[in-house]
Amino acid sequence: MTIPESCEKILQEIQENIPENHGFIRDYLIDQTNRFSSHQCQKEITKAISSLAIQSLSTEEFQQYISHLIQPEPIIQAVLDAATFFLQEKKFQKTETYLDYILPYANGNPKEKEDVAFVSFRDFIEYAYYAMYLNPESELPVYPYLGTEILFVLGKICAGKEKRSRAFAIFTYLARVSPVNDEILFEIAELYRNKGELEDYRKITNRCFTYAWRPEELAHAYRNMGYYFTESRDYEIAITCYLMGTTWEESPVTAREISYITEISGITPDISDLISHGHKLLEKNDVPFGPNPEMTDLMIQYAKECKDEGDFFEARKYLSRAKALQLSDDLEKQITSIERFMEDSFIF
Template sequence: MLRLSLRHISEVYLYEYYKNPDEYEISDTDLARPHIDKANMLLSEQRNNEALQEYLAAVMENPVSFEAVSGIIICCKRLGDIEGAYKYTKEMYNICCTRAELATYYRNMGWYYLEKYDPDLSAALYRFSTFLVESEAAEQEIKYLETALNKPMGREKSEEIIEILKQNNIPTGPSNITLALLIKAGEEAEDSGNYIQANDCYMMVYDLTQDDEIGDRITRIKNIIM
């Protein structure tokens, strides 16, 4: 039987929905973590091919690990595998559970379209990422485009930036399915008395939506935990 290192109820919900698995069981220990730690070390030493293999091994253990998928994308970028980076970036979208993770998705998309010689869309994506989380890296990419093309880039109003993304069939916020899965995971955890993981799930949803009802759930759980 397939054994996976899903360490949180949110990962279970994401995996079962997006990966449509056959029967599986959850490992007692985190088998993905050693691969990720080794990959991070190899990446810091510019041993990109070796790092990629470790990140891929981590994804085999935990197919919804944002950290592992993000590592694969970094390796693909360094190795010049543009389409590989794009493939995993598209997969990344469904497992973005925080504003920071979602901003990473948009920066990766910005990189892809820069490589595909679409500077206007690239700048819009980098700019949109800063609506979620301020990023010096995104700002530097926009400045690079402005210098290269000798014109303002990514300076449109927010609604115009959003329209550019929509015209290119790029989502302009978190996946509604992912949000629903996180809420369901939180509810199951709460019903079973696992208030720590329930709070984790609700906090992720609140980070992405600032929804008042979710905020009330967080307050209720914190009162129980305290």
């Protein structure tokens, strides 16, 4: 998606008018950020200004800059997005440089061993599951996920640099802060895998099945279980798990791992037989078959409430998420019905 010409002009003007005197840069960036905080080009402008802030300000000056913003969160998010990009490129030093600027805005301290004083969620459905099934009596305040995500990236840096004990401390802390979060649990599982602690690896993966509300998370949980059974030399159920994962997400890992199993076992799997008897194999080995019905039922119920309240966009969103997990024709019909109503009502 290209940046509109008007946005390009604004970005050029901001760049060209940066004060030469360093002492004026912080106030200039404050003025420009606040000036365009509600502009249609805000996303592009925020990204550009956040980059200028990192290049031009010290970490202390950056904190002073943030404290004067009308809406500081978009700037912090933009810095975090840049750090995440560098992390994906395995540029750990650059990731750390960016993260140093926003660590003061992280949620809590991973060194804390006591019970957490707040919780944090990526999405409303995680909070709903937590409140319905995990801790209905909880009175803990809910913090924005941005501060939790900052620590998550820090944990990923530590894991990438093989500072595994530090990474483990961060991720286990975050699993208490954000207790319905597969993204965090997969990182813990990977650390157990690296240490060869397969039973703990499986326990964490079982929790991933419970909390999965995205198709890719459910598929990831099946691949994890495939690895567990491969290491346990139970190849039939291992292949079944890898194949089950493809129901929700295709991954090059599946073909590679099935090829590896064939090579080390000398067994040529009968794929059609495994698919037809997969349910029984999974049940026999205590592996869930499909998504957690509590999670999908919660999405469907929330979608119904949204529809009853006239929030058709939100209703469609959560029905679509439930359908992506259940692969249900009935849910597809409900989604189509909502979309037709929205079109007829000129909501678009």
